[in-house]
Amino acid sequence: MAATLRGVEGLTVPADFSGVISVDRAGEPSFRRAYGAADRAAAIPNRADTRFAIASGAKGFVAVAVASLVEAGALRLDTTARSLLGADLPLIADDVTVGQLLAHRSGIGDYLDEDADGYEVTDYVLSEPVHRLDRTDAFLPMLDGRPTVFPAGARFSYCNGGYLVLALLLERAGGVPFHDAVAERVFAPAGMSDTAYLRSDELPANTATGYLHADGLRSNVLHLPVRGNGDGGAYSTVADISTFWRALFAGAMVSPGFVADLVRPHTEKAYRDFGYGLGFWLRPDGRVQLEGSDAGVSFRSAHDPDTSTTWTVVSNWSDGAWPVAREVIA
Template sequence: MRSLADAVDETAERTGFSGVVRVDRAGRTELCSAFGWADRAHHVPHTVHTQLAIASGSKGFTALVVMSLLERGLLDLGTTARSLLADDLALIAPDVTVEHLLRSGIGDYLDEHDLEVTDYVLTLPVHQLDSTEQYLPVLEGHETAFAAGARFAYNNGGYVVLALLAERASGVAFHELVRTLVCEPAGMVDTAFLRSDELPGRAARGYLHRHGLRTNVLHLPVVGSGDGGAYSTAADLAEFWKALFAGRIVSRASVAAMLDPRSDWPEEHQRFGLGFHLRASGDGVWLEGYDAGVSFVSAHDPATTTTCTVMANWTDGAWLMVRLLEEQFGL
C-alpha cells in the first residue's frame, strides 16, 4: 500500500499541483511538502514556508474578530448593521444584524452564482480597494435578496460589512484587528493582508491557469478585507486550529457557538456555522477559499486532532489534492 507521501507526490505530478500540503495528527506533523513555482516567471519554487493567499478562508478570521469584540462588549449578535452604518449602504434593511451577516446574505457585490472567478468583476479599479472604507462604492446598490434570517446564502459582501462594523465599533482598522485579535494570540507570525502589487519575496503570485504567466493582480482588490485576501502559511494554519480549540483566540464557549450548525447548505452537502464550514454530520470543520489564482482548504477534525491543509496558487489547483486527503482521512 502506498504511503501518504507517495500518494501526495503522485497526485501533485499528475495534476500539476503548485503549492503546499501539510497534514498534522495528534500533535505530530505527518507530512509537509511543497511543489511547483511560487513565481513562475523567475522560477522561484514553493517552500513549506511560502505565504499563499487563502481567499475566503479569511472569513473565519473576520468571524473571530467579531466574536472577540462581542466578548469585549463592543458588539452583540443582535447589533443592527444600521446602528453603525448611519447613512451608508442604504439598501441594507434595518433588521439586518451581526448574526444575520455572519450566517446569511444581504445583496452581494460579488455573487459567485453569476460569474466565473477568473472574470474581471470589480466595478472600481482594484488599486483603490486598499482599506475597508474604500469598499463602500462597490457595496452600494445591491438589493436585499430575501428577508433577514429567512434562509441561508453564502455571501461575500456581508463579510466586508462585518469588517466595516468591527472598525466602527472598535475604532481600529480591520487588518489591525485581525493581527491583534486573531494572529497574535494564535502565534500566526506569517499571516497578514498583503498588497498584491508589492508582494514580499516569500509570498506566492496567484496564477489564473495551470500554465502561463498571467496573474490575478487585476482581478482582486489590491488589499483584501472581511471576505478574503489574507496570506498565510501551512504552519500558521496548523497553529490556528490548535489555538482555536484551546480557547486562545476567543473563549471555548464562543468557539462552540461559532461551530454550532446555524444553517443547512444541502446543495453543497454541508452546514455552516458562524464563519466556518461544517460537515453534514460529525464534527469536521474547515475554512475554504476559491478565487482567481487561489484555491485553498484547511480542515480540522477535533475528535482525532487531525488537520489537513492544501494551499495552491492557481485557480483550480487545490481540489484534486483536497479530494485525496478527504479519502485518506474522511475530513
C-alpha cells in the same frame, strides 16, 4: 506525470499542482510537501513555509475577530448593522444583525454573483479599480445600491459583501482599522507570525504569486483588491493554518463556549450535506472547514477537533488545489 506520495496513502498529485500539502497531528506535521513555483518567471520554487493567499478561507479569521469584540462588550450578535452604518449602505435592511451577517443569513444584496450563468473564477468582476481597494471604506461604492434579496434571517445565501460589511462594523465598534483589528485579536494571540493581509503589488520574499491558469505568466494582480479585506485575501502558511485551528479550539482567542457557537450549525444544509456555522463550514464527517476560491487562489483546510488533526491543501493557481484536496480531505 502524476506522482504517488509516500506518507499519504494512495494519494497521487497531478503534474500541474503548484502549492503545499500538509497533514498535521496535534501540531506535528506527519506530511508536508511543496510543489511547483511561487514565481514562475523567476523559477522560484514553492516551499513548505511559503505564504499563499487563501481567499475566503480568511472569513474564519473575521468571525473570530468579531467574536472577540463581542466578548469584549463592544458588540453583540444581535447588534444591527444599521446602528453602526448610519447613513451608509441605505439598502441594507434595518433589522439585519451581526449574527445574520456571520451566518450568511442577512439577505443583503451581494456585489459578486458566483451563481450567474457563465461565471468563471478568472473573470474580472470588480467594479472599482483594484488599486483603490486597500482599506475598508474604499469598498463602500462597490457595496452600495444592492437591493435586499430576502428578509433577514429567512435562509442561507453565501454573501461576500456581508463579510465586507462585517469589516466595517468591526472597525466602527472597535475603533481600530480592520487589518489591525484582525492582527490584534486573531493573529497575535494565536501565534500566527507568518499571516497578514499583504498588498499584492508588493509581496515580500517567500510569498507565492497567484496565477490564473496551470501554465503561463498571467497573474491575478488585476482581478482582486490590492489588499484583502473582510471577505478574504489574507496570506498564510500551512503551519500557521494549523496553528490557527489549535488556538481556536484551545480558547486562545475567544472562550470555548463562543467557539462552540461559531462551529455549531446555524444552517443545517447550506451546501449539499455541508452545514454552516459563523464563518466556518461544517462537514458531515464532523470536521470543521475553511475554504477559499478566487482568481489565482485555491485553498481548503479541514480540522478534526477530537484528534487535533488538520488537513490543508493550498495552491497558487485558480483550480490547482481541488483535485488534490478531493483526495487528501475528500
